Amino acid sequence: MLKNIYMYIYIQLIITTKKFSDHIKENIWKTYDCSTVTRTFGFSTIFKMKLFPRANDQSTTTPLKNKSVYELLSLKGKVCAVTGGSRGIGAEVVDAFASAGADVAVFYHSTDISGKLGPLNAKYGTNCKAYRCDVTEIASLDKTVSKIVSDYGKIDVFVANAGVAWKGADILKESNDQVAVEQWKKFLHQDVDAVHYSARVIGRVFKEQGFGSMIITGSMSGAVVNVPQLQAAYNAAKAFVIQYAKSLAIEWVGFARVNTVSPGYVSTSLTGSLPKELKDTWNTLIPMGRSALPKELAGAYLYLASDAATYTTGSNITVDGGYTAI
Numbered sequence: 001m002l003k004n005i006y007m008y009i010y011i012q013l014i015i016t017t018k019k020f021s022d023h024i025k026e027n028i029w030k031t032y033d034c035s036t037v038t039r040t041f042g043f044s045t046i047f048k049m050k051l052f053p054r055a056n057d058q059s060t061t062t063p064l065k066n067k068s069v070y071e072l073l074s075l076k077g078k079v080c081a082v083t084g085g086s087r088g089i090g091a092e093v094v095d096a097f098a099s100a101g102a103d104v105a106v107f108y109h110s111t112d113i114s115g116k117l118g119p120l121n122a123k124y125g126t127n128c129k130a131y132r133c134d135v136t137e138i139a140s141l142d143k144t145v146s147k148i149v150s151d152y153g154k155i156d157v158f159v160a161n162a163g164v165a166w167k168g169a170d171i172l173k174e175s176n177d178q179v180a181v182e183q184w185k186k187f188l189h190q191d192v193d194a195v196h197y198s199a200r201v202i203g204r205v206f207k208e209q210g211f212g213s214m215i216i217t218g219s220m221s222g223a224v225v226n227v228p229q230l231q232a233a234y235n236a237a238k239a240f241v242i243q244y245a246k247s248l249a250i251e252w253v254g255f256a257r258v259n260t261v262s263p264g265y266v267s268t269s270l271t272g273s274l275p276k277e278l279k280d281t282w283n284t285l286i287p288m289g290r291s292a293l294p295k296e297l298a299g300a301y302l303y304l305a306s307d308a309a310t311y312t313t314g315s316n317i318t319v320d321g322g323y324t325a326i
């Protein structure tokens, strides 16, 4: 009798274990942290296959085989969109992409760029067009991206570069809470929410197309607290976009790459109005002793946009004259 009870319990245990294992194989990878599950149950192959469906797909690398790396850096035939393309770093990225043969959809907001694209197209034989868009409005982004797809038929590369500097001081300086909260919300709306809105809008396009490369402009301030200026909101916003890009790189691994470029100090209008004494102090802290020209950033974006970077995703390229190396 006791033997039969043991046998019954044993059989029930086997059935339950089998059901549990099937359940894990089918469902748990969707809801739980995959690495914990794989460590615990050793189903790494099953989980990797389900989470990363293109992990072993060679079709993306086959077209690369007969080209030199120099040829892979060409953007000929690609359509690239650049937010904040009207000036500063974005304008140099637009120039670099066009010089490599891309047709560029140039986003502007308040800066008139009507006279700029004619000469650019004449110089490089491209078909770059200007699009007015407020990146803090998801509807404006959606409308603009739809128009670009309708004009060009696709978008290969999207650079979320538009951004503003923190105009406040340390977080306790403003005594009025309401004013401080409004200032905080407005800033984060411009430098964080706008990146998320851009990602949602372009992510849909990339998913539908089955390809794409998103590049977000971060900053060395996402990795270090640069001094002497106090700008917790800016530093935190840039740390956010760097980690956000890494996360999207994993979410989108089946259809698109996502990376960030993190500049150090760059001579643009973002920093142009700041006092000379502050910039002199920066120069003493930068190992190379100077700020970058916007052009010195553009090569990093060109690489990430190109087919030379087909294995690069979830990366952050820092271009800071050695600032974060020490």
Ligand SMILES: NC(=O)c1ccc[n+]([C@@H]2O[C@H](COP(=O)([O-])OP(=O)(O)OC[C@H]3O[C@@H](n4cnc5c(N)ncnc54)[C@H](OP(=O)(O)O)[C@@H]3O)[C@@H](O)[C@H]2O)c1
Residues within 6 Å of the ligand: 083, 084, 085, 086, 087, 088, 089, 090, 107, 108, 109, 110, 111, 112, 133, 134, 135, 136, 161, 162, 163, 164, 165, 190, 217, 218, 219, 220, 262, 263, 264, 265, 266, 267, 268, 269, 270, 271
């Ligand atoms: N300069 C630096 O030292 C430095 C260092 C690290 C990171 N960054 C980052 O690099 C990026 C570009 O900065 P930058 O130095 O080139 O600045 P910038 O010369 O001041 O240019 C800012 C760009 O953002 C656009 N923009 C701002 N608000 C917008 C909005 N609501 N909708 C659409 N476009 C908007 C502007 O467009 P309009 O002019 O047409 O309005 C402009 O093209 C930013 O994300 C910044 O945080 C800069």
